[in-house]
Amino acid sequence: MELRKLCWVLPSVVLLNWVAGCGSDGEPAESPAAAVRIVSPADGSTVTTFRFDVVVETSATGSATEIAVTLNGVSLPLTGGPQRYVARVEPGPPLRDENTLVVTARTGSRSFRVGAQFRYLPPKAVAKRITQDSELVRGPLAHGRVGDFLLANTVARFVVQDVGQRDLYSVGTFGGNIIDAELVAKPGRDNFLEIxxxxxxxxxxxxxxxxxxxxxxDGTAAILRTCGPDDVLDFVNPSTIIRGAGLTFPDSADDKDYEIEACTDYILKPGKPYVQMVTTVFNNEDRDLGLYVGDYINGSGELEQWTSSNAGLGEILTANLGVLAYIGYGEAEGVSYGVVPLPVEGSPEPRSSFFTTSGVSYIMQSQSIIRVIFGESPNFVVPARGSKSYTRYFVVGGGSGGDVVEAEAEAKGLATGTLRGCVHAGGRLLPGSRVSVLRGRGVAAPYVTGDDGCFVGELPEGTYQVAASRRGYMYEGNSASPVFHPVTVRAGETTEVHMELPATGRLRVEVRELLPGGGASAAPVPARVSVVGFDPSPEPVITLDSIAGQVRTGTFFDIGFDPVPFGLVWLEYAGADGTVEFDVEPGQYQVFVSRGPEYSLFQQPIQIAAGQTTTVHAAIVRVVDTTGFVSSDYHVHTIHSADSRVNLTDRALQFAGEGVDNVIVTDHHAHTDLTPVIERLGLQRFLRSTIGEEITTWDYGHFNAYPLKIDPSRPSRGSTDWAVAAPPGRDFPQYGSFSLSPAELYELAVNGPTSTPNTTIQINHIDSFFQPLRIDTSLVPPQTFLSPEQRLAFRLDPNGGNLFFHFPALELWNGAGRSHQAQFLQQRIGIWMNHLNQGLRTTFIADTDTHEFRNLNTAGARTWTPSSSDEPQNIDPAEVARAVDAGKAVGGQGPYVQARLLAADGSGGIADFTLSGSTDVRSQNGAVDLEIHVQAPLWAEYDTIEIYANAQTTPTLTVDGVPTLFTAVPERVLRLGTDFTRDQVVVRNDVPGAARWETRLTIPFRGLARDTWFVVVVKGSDGVSRPMFPVFARDLRSQGNSVLADLLDGNLGELGTMALAATNALYADVDGEPGFQAPWSSR
Known part of the structure; x- marks a missing residue:
C-alpha cells in the first residue's frame, strides 16, 4: 500500500476504535458506519469541481439530536435532517489539496464520530517556488531559474523572479517581477522580458x-506578494531627455527618495490567462505624497506593439491608453502579451497614458504624460502614514492583440459579443493571416489566424469594419487596398465574417558559388535574395499628429520598426543549402542575389503567376580578394536587447548571407553567443560568433566590449554593472550612489568577472559620448566642460574630475545609409583625428549597429582585421581584439581598401595592417611612398580617393560654447580619370558580373620634416558614381522611380547609398627623434 493511502486509512481506523468505546453505561456502541455515514466526498475520493456538497446520513433507526461536521478542523454549517444533512463547500479556506472530514453526532445518550480523507483537485491555480528545471517556462527569452516563483493554472504559466538580486538588464535590474509567461497549450514560446x-x-x-x-x-486565486523600498531604475533617466528637449520634468520625480515602501500582489485565478497586479504604496512620511505611478515594460522579443487608442500597430505615444499589447511574429507567432491598466480609485483622470522609446514602454497610470511634461501634478496621492493602490492586468495570449481586448472587457465588466471568422486563399484556409478590426480610424483589435486559418474573440458590442491581409498576398478581389466588411457585435451573440484572399505565387531561388578562375565546381552558399519592384498591395497607413510629431502606424503590421527599403518588394536569406522559397504577389519583378561586397551580383527578370512556383538558379563568385583579412561586424543586436526584435536564427542567417565572417553580438546589457545557432543551421564554414556586450549608459554613451564570457547564472548572462549596486533603498545620488566614470567603466569592462585576457572596448556612435559630456578633443589633453549640476543630473559624481578617457577604439561609422556616412565624415572623423594629432592612438571602427532585419541596416559598414586563418570557423576572437588594439583594421561599405607606407630611404621599411607587420615605418630622409590598393565589385563604384595627413580639423557642432563634433580636411583629393584609373578585372568570363574594379597607385611624399600619420578614404560621389542599389538598398529617391525600369537604370544621381571605405592610420617617423612625435605633442 502506498504511504499516502495508508495515511488516509489510519485516521479512519483510529476513529472507529475510539467510537467503539462510546456507548452508554459501558454497553457496546452501535457501529459508527451504521449510525452515521459520510456519503460524499467518499473516503479516498477526489473532488474535481470547485464547489461541492458534503452529504452526511444517519441511520433510519433514530435521528441525531446533535450533529457537527468539520473540514480540516473548521466547522461547516449544515442544512437538512433528520436523516440527511448537507454542507455546501465553496472555494477558499480551509480547503487544501488533501483534506480531512470529521462528523460527530449524538443520538440519545450515544456519541458517534466518523471521518473521511479526500483530495480536492479541481483545475486550480498554483503559487509555488520553482524547485526543478521541468517547472520553468521555456522559450527564446525565458530567463527563469530554479528558486524563482511560479504562478500557474490550466491555461497559463507565469514566472516571478526571486527577490534580493541585481542584474543590470533592461528594466529588470531588480527581482520580484514577472519575467516569463506562456500559455499551457502553446509552450516553449516565451518572448517577453519583464514588467x-x-x-x-x-x-x-x-x-x-x-x-x-x-x-x-483552497481553489481561490493563487497570490504572490513581493515588497521592497523605492530605488532608482538605473537603466533609464527620463528627466535628462525631457529637459533636454526644452520641456518640464517634475522635480518631485527626479531621482527623489521618499520614505515609502511598496508591495505588488500577483493574483492568478483558476482558468484565467492573466495575472492581476495590485501595487500598494505605503507612505511612511507625515505628509501626503503625490507620485506618478505605473510600470516599465520591455517585451523585447519578436513582438509587434499595438495599443487600442485610435491608431494602428506601432504607435509610440498616447494619452488615451486602453491596452498595450505585443503580438508575436516569426518564431514568436502564436504568443501575445498585454497590459490592461484600470482607473485609479479617486483619480480625476480615469485614462492612462504611455510612451515607448528604444523598445521600452512606460505606462503612467491614470495620468497624462503629455500634461505632466507641461506641469500637471500627480493624481496618485498617498495619504500621510497611509497607503494607496493601483491595479492592472498582465495578459498572455495565443498570438492576437484581441486576446488583450478580451481581458480588458472582462476586467472592466464590459458587455461583449463573439466575433469569429476565417481567411481563405485560393480555396484553402490560410493560417497566420492578419485580421484587423477597425472602429473609427483606428484598430480596435488585431487578430492572427491560427493553424486552422480562423480567429475568434470577444469584443465590446458595437459596429466595426473587418479586413484581412497576409504578406505575399493581394487583398480581397485582387485589390491594391484592403476590403473592409462591416459587422455589428451584439452582447451575448456571435457574429461571423469570412474573407477570401486571391491565390498567390511563390519564388524559389537556388544559389551556388562558383570558384574564381573557371571550372564547373559549384557549392551551395548562403546569400540574400532581393525582389526589386513595387508592392501591388501596400500596407495602409494610419497617420496621427501628436506632441512627438506625426505618427505613422500600420493597419495590419508595424510599419515603423523594420520596413523594407524603397524599391524592394521583399527579401529573404538562403541558408547553408543555398535555397530559399517564399510567397510573392503575382506580377513582374527583378530578382537579385548578393552576398556582400566580396561577391558578384546575380540578377534576373521574373514573372510570378498565381498558383505557381517560379524557380531561379543563381550563380555568384567571390570577386574581391581579402586574403589574410577577415570581416567583422562589431555592433549587432538580437532579441536579447531591449530595442531589437531579431531572433537568433534570423540573425545568423542574415550575417552568413551578407558575407560577414565574424559577427560580434553586442546586446544591450546582455551576453549572447550565436555559436549553437550557427551550428544548428550548418553555417560553421561561413560565420563565426564572438560574445560581446553594449554597455549602455543612459546619458553619457554606449561602449562595446569584446570578446567576453557567459555567466549562465544570470538572466543577462553577464551584464556589466556600470551603475554600481547600492544597499536597498539607497541607490540615489543624494546618498553618494553614482554611476561609474568612463575610466572606471573601462576598467570594469576589461577586468570584470566575464572579461577575457584580450577584452577590448570601443566607444559607440561617438557623438553620444563627446557631445553630452561636453568634451573638447581639440584641447591637449581633451577636456570635459560639464558642470557639477549637469554631472549630477547624469548621476555622475559632481566632483569626479575630467571625464575624458582614452579608449582603444572609436566607432566612427555605424549604419548602412547616407546619414550614417555623413555622420562619419562630417561630425566624427575630426574627433578621431584630434586623438591622432595628440598621440592618442585610437582605432577607427566601421560597423552597423543593427537592431533590425528587413530594413537592411545589417547590409552596411564592416571592418576587416588581419587573421591567421581565412576560414570563418577558425577565426580567433582574441586575435581580432588584439588587431583592434593595434590599429590594424580597414573599414568599408562596398569597396575594400588597403594601404602601405614604404620608407623611400632605401631601408626597405614598411608600415601596413598585416598580422605580422607594423603600422609604423621610419625614414631617415623624410621620404615615404603611400601605396593604395582598392578593390570593389562592379556594383560598388568609386571615383574619389582622399588622403589625410596630420589633418586639420574643424568644429561642426558647439554645445554650450564647447566644440564637440569635428570634421577634417584631407591633404590631397584624387579624382577618377584625372589622378587614378579604375580597372576592370574579370574573375570568370562565364558568369555575368563576375569581375571587380581595381585601383593601384603610389603617392610619394618627400621632404617630410615632422612625423606624419596617414589615413586613406575612398568614396563614390553623387552624379558621378552609381549608388549601390539594391545590395545596399537604403535611401534611394522615390521621385523619378515609379516603375520597375526606373529602379533598374543604374539610379545615377538619385541619392541612394554610395560606396565608401577608409583605412586606419599608418605612421611615418621622419624627424630623427625616437618614436613617433604626434603633431600636437609640443602644445
Missing amino acids: QPALNVETVINAQTVEIVNDGQ
Whole structure:
C-alpha cells in the first residue's frame, strides 16, 4: 500500500476504535458506519469541481439530536435532517489539496464520530517556488531559474523572479517581477522580458521579500506578494531627455527618495490567462505624497506593439491608453502579451497614458504624460502614514492583440459579443493571416489566424469594419487596398465574417558559388535574395499628429520598426543549402542575389503567376580578394536587447548571407553567443560568433566590449554593472550612489568577472559620448566642460574630475545609409583625428549597429582585421581584439581598401595592417611612398580617393560654447580619370558580373620634416558614381522611380547609398627623434 493511502486509512481506523468505546453505561456502541455515514466526498475520493456538497446520513433507526461536521478542523454549517444533512463547500479556506472530514453526532445518550480523507483537485491555480528545471517556462527569452516563483493554472504559466538580486538588464535590474509567461497549450514560446512596477517615473520597487500569500490549494486565486523600498531604475533617466528637449520634468520625480515602501500582489485565478497586479504604496512620511505611478515594460522579443487608442500597430505615444499589447511574429507567432491598466480609485483622470522609446514602454497610470511634461501634478496621492493602490492586468495570449481586448472587457465588466471568422486563399484556409478590426480610424483589435486559418474573440458590442491581409498576398478581389466588411457585435451573440484572399505565387531561388578562375565546381552558399519592384498591395497607413510629431502606424503590421527599403518588394536569406522559397504577389519583378561586397551580383527578370512556383538558379563568385583579412561586424543586436526584435536564427542567417565572417553580438546589457545557432543551421564554414556586450549608459554613451564570457547564472548572462549596486533603498545620488566614470567603466569592462585576457572596448556612435559630456578633443589633453549640476543630473559624481578617457577604439561609422556616412565624415572623423594629432592612438571602427532585419541596416559598414586563418570557423576572437588594439583594421561599405607606407630611404621599411607587420615605418630622409590598393565589385563604384595627413580639423557642432563634433580636411583629393584609373578585372568570363574594379597607385611624399600619420578614404560621389542599389538598398529617391525600369537604370544621381571605405592610420617617423612625435605633442 502506498504511504499516502495508508495515511488516509489510519485516521479512519483510529476513529472507529475510539467510537467503539462510546456507548452508554459501558454497553457496546452501535457501529459508527451504521449510525452515521459520510456519503460524499467518499473516503479516498477526489473532488474535481470547485464547489461541492458534503452529504452526511444517519441511520433510519433514530435521528441525531446533535450533529457537527468539520473540514480540516473548521466547522461547516449544515442544512437538512433528520436523516440527511448537507454542507455546501465553496472555494477558499480551509480547503487544501488533501483534506480531512470529521462528523460527530449524538443520538440519545450515544456519541458517534466518523471521518473521511479526500483530495480536492479541481483545475486550480498554483503559487509555488520553482524547485526543478521541468517547472520553468521555456522559450527564446525565458530567463527563469530554479528558486524563482511560479504562478500557474490550466491555461497559463507565469514566472516571478526571486527577490534580493541585481542584474543590470533592461528594466529588470531588480527581482520580484514577472519575467516569463506562456500559455499551457502553446509552450516553449516565451518572448517577453519583464514588467517592473514604477513608483515615481525614475524610481521602481527594489523587491526584497517575497511571500506566498495563497498557494491556491483552497481553489481561490493563487497570490504572490513581493515588497521592497523605492530605488532608482538605473537603466533609464527620463528627466535628462525631457529637459533636454526644452520641456518640464517634475522635480518631485527626479531621482527623489521618499520614505515609502511598496508591495505588488500577483493574483492568478483558476482558468484565467492573466495575472492581476495590485501595487500598494505605503507612505511612511507625515505628509501626503503625490507620485506618478505605473510600470516599465520591455517585451523585447519578436513582438509587434499595438495599443487600442485610435491608431494602428506601432504607435509610440498616447494619452488615451486602453491596452498595450505585443503580438508575436516569426518564431514568436502564436504568443501575445498585454497590459490592461484600470482607473485609479479617486483619480480625476480615469485614462492612462504611455510612451515607448528604444523598445521600452512606460505606462503612467491614470495620468497624462503629455500634461505632466507641461506641469500637471500627480493624481496618485498617498495619504500621510497611509497607503494607496493601483491595479492592472498582465495578459498572455495565443498570438492576437484581441486576446488583450478580451481581458480588458472582462476586467472592466464590459458587455461583449463573439466575433469569429476565417481567411481563405485560393480555396484553402490560410493560417497566420492578419485580421484587423477597425472602429473609427483606428484598430480596435488585431487578430492572427491560427493553424486552422480562423480567429475568434470577444469584443465590446458595437459596429466595426473587418479586413484581412497576409504578406505575399493581394487583398480581397485582387485589390491594391484592403476590403473592409462591416459587422455589428451584439452582447451575448456571435457574429461571423469570412474573407477570401486571391491565390498567390511563390519564388524559389537556388544559389551556388562558383570558384574564381573557371571550372564547373559549384557549392551551395548562403546569400540574400532581393525582389526589386513595387508592392501591388501596400500596407495602409494610419497617420496621427501628436506632441512627438506625426505618427505613422500600420493597419495590419508595424510599419515603423523594420520596413523594407524603397524599391524592394521583399527579401529573404538562403541558408547553408543555398535555397530559399517564399510567397510573392503575382506580377513582374527583378530578382537579385548578393552576398556582400566580396561577391558578384546575380540578377534576373521574373514573372510570378498565381498558383505557381517560379524557380531561379543563381550563380555568384567571390570577386574581391581579402586574403589574410577577415570581416567583422562589431555592433549587432538580437532579441536579447531591449530595442531589437531579431531572433537568433534570423540573425545568423542574415550575417552568413551578407558575407560577414565574424559577427560580434553586442546586446544591450546582455551576453549572447550565436555559436549553437550557427551550428544548428550548418553555417560553421561561413560565420563565426564572438560574445560581446553594449554597455549602455543612459546619458553619457554606449561602449562595446569584446570578446567576453557567459555567466549562465544570470538572466543577462553577464551584464556589466556600470551603475554600481547600492544597499536597498539607497541607490540615489543624494546618498553618494553614482554611476561609474568612463575610466572606471573601462576598467570594469576589461577586468570584470566575464572579461577575457584580450577584452577590448570601443566607444559607440561617438557623438553620444563627446557631445553630452561636453568634451573638447581639440584641447591637449581633451577636456570635459560639464558642470557639477549637469554631472549630477547624469548621476555622475559632481566632483569626479575630467571625464575624458582614452579608449582603444572609436566607432566612427555605424549604419548602412547616407546619414550614417555623413555622420562619419562630417561630425566624427575630426574627433578621431584630434586623438591622432595628440598621440592618442585610437582605432577607427566601421560597423552597423543593427537592431533590425528587413530594413537592411545589417547590409552596411564592416571592418576587416588581419587573421591567421581565412576560414570563418577558425577565426580567433582574441586575435581580432588584439588587431583592434593595434590599429590594424580597414573599414568599408562596398569597396575594400588597403594601404602601405614604404620608407623611400632605401631601408626597405614598411608600415601596413598585416598580422605580422607594423603600422609604423621610419625614414631617415623624410621620404615615404603611400601605396593604395582598392578593390570593389562592379556594383560598388568609386571615383574619389582622399588622403589625410596630420589633418586639420574643424568644429561642426558647439554645445554650450564647447566644440564637440569635428570634421577634417584631407591633404590631397584624387579624382577618377584625372589622378587614378579604375580597372576592370574579370574573375570568370562565364558568369555575368563576375569581375571587380581595381585601383593601384603610389603617392610619394618627400621632404617630410615632422612625423606624419596617414589615413586613406575612398568614396563614390553623387552624379558621378552609381549608388549601390539594391545590395545596399537604403535611401534611394522615390521621385523619378515609379516603375520597375526606373529602379533598374543604374539610379545615377538619385541619392541612394554610395560606396565608401577608409583605412586606419599608418605612421611615418621622419624627424630623427625616437618614436613617433604626434603633431600636437609640443602644445
